[in-house]
Amino acid sequence: MRNCSPHRTICEVLREINDMHQGDTQVDIDTRAKVRESVDMAKRMDRKLKEYNKEYDADWWEANKDYEADLERRLATDYIAMDDEEISDVVRAIPSMGGREIGRYLREWAASIPDGREIIELGVWLGAGTAQMALGVKRSGANVIVHGYDRFRAGSSQVVKARIQGINLEQGQDTEPVVTGMMKAAGLLDYVAFTIGEIGDRPYLGWPIGMYVDDACKREQHFIRALRTFGPKWVAGETIVVLMDYWYFERKPGVRGLRFQHDWMSDHAGCFEVLNERMPGVSAAAFRYLGGEPWEE
Numbered sequence: 001m002r003n004c005s006p007h008r009t010i011c012e013v014l015r016e017i018n019d020m021h022q023g024d025t026q027v028d029i030d031t032r033a034k035v036r037e038s039v040d041m042a043k044r045m046d047r048k049l050k051e052y053n054k055e056y057d058a059d060w061w062e063a064n065k066d067y068e069a070d071l072e073r074r075l076a077t078d079y080i081a082m083d084d085e086e087i088s089d090v091v092r093a094i095p096s097m098g099g100r101e102i103g104r105y106l107r108e109w110a111a112s113i114p115d116g117r118e119i120i121e122l123g124v125w126l127g128a129g130t131a132q133m134a135l136g137v138k139r140s141g142a143n144v145i146v147h148g149y150d151r152f153r154a155g156s157s158q159v160v161k162a163r164i165q166g167i168n169l170e171q172g173q174d175t176e177p178v179v180t181g182m183m184k185a186a187g188l189l190d191y192v193a194f195t196i197g198e199i200g201d202r203p204y205l206g207w208p209i210g211m212y213v214d215d216a217c218k219r220e221q222h223f224i225r226a227l228r229t230f231g232p233k234w235v236a237g238e239t240i241v242v243l244m245d246y247w248y249f250e251r252k253p254g255v256r257g258l259r260f261q262h263d264w265m266s267d268h269a270g271c272f273e274v275l276n277e278r279m280p281g282v283s284a285a286a287f288r289y290l291g292g293e294p295w296e297e
Contacts, residue, residue, distance in 0.1 A: 010042045020251045022157050090186040091131045095165035098215065098244050098282040099129025105279065105286070109240050110136030113210035115143040120209050120230055122199050123216030124148035126162065127179040133211070134188040146192045147206065149199050150216070152176040200225040209233045215244035219257040223264065227295035236291035240275065246285035247278065268294040
């Protein structure tokens with residue numbers, strides 16, 4: 001379900017439906033099967049329709065002679081603001097649960113982080129978002145590291161999501177070597193570092209944090225624990241905070257605890273400036289930290 005343009009597509013909607021049905025009930029299983037069938041049909045229809053263009057004066061469909069050029073222009077928007085040579089096939093192929101879909105934002109924000117800062121990413125999975133931010137750092141030339149924290153163990157749902165996107169994993173597999181291998185193949189290993197384990201198990205002793213991306217701590221206990229670990233190193237007026245699950249509760253309204261990120265940010269709105277309240281195709285929102293110690297309240 002690749003995001004081929006900055007505009008909402010049928011496949012993006014189907015992806016959201018798929019994400020809403022990641023449980024083990026028969027309804028979830030049947031829905032995922034229907035979504036896979038629908039995606040295949042949508043892609044086949046898309047390929048066929050792109051070959052044709054309406055000639056209104058003739059009142060019928062004729063082959064579009066500019067089909068290849070039109071397709072190239074449409075796909076190019078997926079990586080807006082970056083030159084083609086900066087994004088390798090390796091980066092394009094990394095399975096994603098949101099990082100690639102908002103890649104143009106992650107790249108631009110990462111490229112704006114000044115020397116002597118770290119970018120903290122909580123929840124790496126297979127490194128789609130990590131790679132996008134590393135590309136931004138590489139482009140800027142700043143002395144910045146993208147530091148990813150994760151258990152790096154493949155869960156059952158992650159195995160399924162990876163397989164759909166072309167990567168075969170086994171349940172319980174150590175994914176850190178997989179991520180490191182892809183970063184190396186993409187020429188981005190010098191811009192990243194990884195810590196394996198539970199987020200917040202140890203104090204953060206790194207550089208001031210210029211960008212903070214949370215794609216792991218949906219609920220109160222883990223969210224606050226992470227804030228108390230990393231928040232003291234945020235820089236007032238500078239640190240960009242990206243919450244990948246900010247609107248996730250809308251996808252699963254019956255699941256308790258998923259509103260906590262949203263409600264906590266609303267309660268502490270005076271400490272943040274909104275940069276992007278609804279990022280396209282995902283549940284994310286982005287803010288700039290303005291100051292204060294809201295994690296201590």
